[in-house]
Amino acid sequence: MDASAILAAVNNFVWGPVMLALLVGTGVFLTIRLKFLPWRNLGYALRMVFQRRGSNEGDISPFQSLMTALSATVGTGNIVGVATAMVLGGPGAIVWMFISACFGLSTKYGESVLAVKYRQTNSVGEMSGGPMYAMRYGIPNKYIGRALAALFAFFATTASFGIGNMTQANSISSALFSSYAIPTWIVGLVIAIAALSILTRGIHSIGKVSSVVVPCMALFYFVTACIVILVNIEAVPAGIAEMIRMAFSPTAAAGGVGGSIVATWLTSMRWGVARGVFSNEAGLGSAPIAAAAARTDHASRQGYVNMTGTFFDTMIICMLTGLVIASSGVLGTVDLDTGKLVSGAQLTILAFSSVFGEYGKLIVSVALSLFAFSTILGWEYYGEKALEYLISKRPVIMAYRVLFSLVTFVGATTTLEVVWNFSDTMNGLMAIPNLICLLWLNKDIAKECFEYQESVVVREKHGEHVDYQELKAEMTAQESH
Secondary structure: OOHHHHHHHHHHHHOOHHHHHHHHHHHHHHHHHOOOHHHHOHHHHHHHHOOOOOOOOOOEOHHHHHHHHHHHHOOHHHOHHHHHHHHHOOOOHHHHHHHHHHHHHHHHHHHHHHHHHOOEEOOOOOEEOOHHHHHHHHOOOHHHHHHHHHHHHHHHHHHHHHHHHHHHHHHHHHHHHHHHOOOHHHHHHHHHHHHHHHHOOOHHHHHHHHHHHHHHHHHHHHHHHHHHHHHOHHHHHHHHHHHHHHHHOOOEEEHHHHEEEEEOHHHHHHHHHHHHHHHHOOOOOOHHHHHOOEOOOOHHHHHHHHHHHHHHHHHHHHHHHHHHHHHHOOOOOEOOOOOOEOOHHHHHHHHHHHHHOOHHHHHHHHHHHHHHHHHHHHHHHHHHHHHHHHOOOHHHHHHHHHHHHHHHHHHHHOOOHHHHHHHHHHHHHOHHHHHHHHHHOHHHHHHHHHHHHHHHHHHHOOOOOOOHHHHHHHHHHHHHO
16 A cells, blocks of 8 residues: 555544544534533624724734634635535535534634633734643643644644645636636746735734635625525525435435435535535634634633634535535536536536526636635644744744745645645644543633623623723722722
């Protein structure tokens, strides 16, 4: 067995049923442990996203922090991953993707709370936080905490070059080459120059660009997807019914919606959960790194803000892609040249083309390019902060920013399966120390959650404007008297 086959086998194990069960299981545990408050406060959390707060300790605004996290999570998984899940797991995979996202809300909330609670200030006055700092400063056993932190930081740094860089750049160049025959080296050069101009200026630059690019690209995709769904509105009820039926049927053929696709509920669950987690990254520990940079008055407030990333990524964008494909009648289409089922980006293009014709190709290509490029920006920050934990010297960090930008050219112009499998494995391995940390520090998460609920959420739901730092200062002054 060669190196590629070994890595593929390891990767399949890392992203196998055991890991997926741990990821969803942790979400279920935290949801119950927090008395379903992440679910009950989802409306409150969505309002927090668009509220402006006074300057507090941190580098970027809560909104910019969320957009940075979303820039990394909203990527090829929302277009390619959803289509692949519906082919391999049937239309029912979308239902399981939604279910896993529900529990992912609690996971994303918990890891973001810990990231803000245990964040530190680095040598240039910037915030550094994420699972590695929660492990080091939160876990009582310092040897276990530091070991888990070092492992997570190593996995995150390594994964950033593959899953957050080369695969994204390759998705852009491949889409533009297959659709419009644009040479991959030209696409790679443009990506590298754009990345270099943004990333070398750090989190402030990433935050500003993400706060413009992410909402614009999401709105563009939302509008075009809604048009397809509205044009095919008569097929939507049948598509939704088929999704639900196949999600819970012991064995079922997709029939009119999915053509020749056959999938059991176990297959639907496996692919739905896998692609859902891959898309929204709840439990992997990456998004909390961006949460730690936010200016906020309480860890729980930013926990709620960043929690909405899972809602926007999976419950909105992924669901839209699923409905576009299900309502357009293209699921189950066979490629006449290869004799295989059309999947991935090509399936999504077929779905949009059912309404927009030749422009369907343009819409998906633009969306895919924007989604993938934003992922490159977000993941650079994740990798940088993980590397900073291991090696805190500023010249090393600056060298990483330049190297990360240049590697996008390599990713755009070459296909390196071994590198991709290795980075994908590292991406999955990040979850292990992160989940251990979440379960170990669940009391910390619950304490922050319940304290914030009593002192802030209840009052803000009644229209009051509460700054927790001011409230805490008042309480301290009263106690001293």
